[in-house]
Amino acid sequence: MTLTLNERKKRILQAIIQDYITSAEPVGSRTIARKYDLGVGAATIRNEMFDLEMLGFLEQPHTSAGRIPSVKGYRFYVDCLLEPTAVAPAERKMVEEWFHHKVSGVDQIFQSMAKVLAQMTHNAIFVMASQQVQAKLKYVRFLPLDDRRAIMIVVTDSGHIENCLFDRPEGVSLDELNHIAERLTCCLAGKALGQMDVDFLNRFRETVVDDLELYRTAFQTLHRAFQREHQVYKGGTLELFDKPEFKDVHKAKNLVTLLEEQEVVSGLFGNDGQDKVTVRIGDEIKLQPITDCSIIEATFTAGNAVVGKIAVLGPTRMEYARIIGLLHFMQQHIKQILEHYEDKP
Structure with a gap:
């Protein structure tokens, strides 16, 4: 896939995805030329956007000149262009204070994580905790x-x-x-x-x-x-109502209702690797009722044991770089907390 895009196309695709993630509006060549210093004019960008559409990385939802990323475009962005965002000092402080004041035992760690990440990401959070491991x-x-x-x-x-x-x-x-x-x-x-x-x-x-x-x-x-089934904690499902993709209240309610089904929630988790953050986009989720969504999933370990997993569910227009950065930080933070409890007599 990387051989199909030269550096200019990569930079234009990255700019389009970043702008669309922020604005939720189809992106035009003039917007990219004005907001991003790519060293080329709007006409050149327009030609490159047409090529990116022909290659399947962009889509044109309406007859307007604006484009939006396709699933293929997001996949390329996540795999080849994305750099996880460092956690801001204010967010780091929020996480540390939350766990300091809200967590008094191992059984509360993952429940608290669902709540704090829902507040920080404004997406639906599902945490599967192997409480019995510790x-x-x-x-x-x-x-x-x-x-x-x-x-x-x-x-x-x-x-x-x-x-x-x-x-x-x-x-x-x-x-x-x-x-x-x-x-x-x-x-x-x-x-x-x-x-x-x-x-x-x-x-x-x-x-x-x-x-x-x-x-x-x-x-x-x-x-x-x-070997009892893992406890699943949820947070932020109502945040989906605030997303432009779910402005259709009927569509949002159907999704929220669907996410109450245990079989569906269990199907959100697919990451078997330790200490990895994985991303599934659109049809990659392989849950037919859930469309136009992405899942970012992280596995949490202590020692050599998997103690929990977290799935962040939102529209394909997710803040991938920021959320992946947050999950990397949370992995290390939770590992330290779990090791602290494990060392207690």
Whole structure:
């Protein structure tokens, strides 16, 4: 793709996209000549814009001379022209003060992040938090349900409670189950739940000298409790009503209603890479009901574990450079906060 554009075309495309992001109005050659020092006149810019349209980087929505970026144009801009904007001192201070005053525990970190980023970006924010990665096991208990089943209760140091149905083997009493719970608590209390993957639990199970089958069932249930669906926090969905792209209230309401569906929200997240910020534009989102939108997604890690993801959803006319810069800053800031909580006794 880079070979199809010379340097002048690149600079003109970049100027058009930056101007359209700011104005939300189709951009003409005279505007670019007047506002951007590109060293060429309006006539030359007009010819270059025609070429960019023929190459698929620009579109002409009306019969006027103004052009707007296409999905291909935005893609080229993000991949080849964009430089993330440094976070302004006022924004940095806002983030630091927000987390200092609003966050008192790990469970509030991502909820607060959704709110503060919605305020700063004026886009819809979706945060998927793996709360249990940083939480530490406090104790395990069994409660009776009926003759064939019990309920395994898993409690973390933050007070979070998970419960799973446990198929009680025939002839096994509640006292025997709670003996298992005591051994699990004794050996695993204080360990981060994010460390307790299948291999970890299997290594521990190998040290058990009595009923291996019973412990195997207990471990399967315990592991299932760790794999609960991530908590999703939202912020800023109503900000979409203020965007020119959603001035049609019916269209905006349909989108906001759609974003209340769990299946749709889960589909917003697609970034599997650690410490990366990715951008999906238009049809790249692959959620048919969501059109004319982009998603900027970041993954948050602590140590070697993924502890959360964030998706910023807005129109394709997004402040890509600014939002990507903010997410890079937030990644480092959240990592420091999580490591702070992880180091606490």
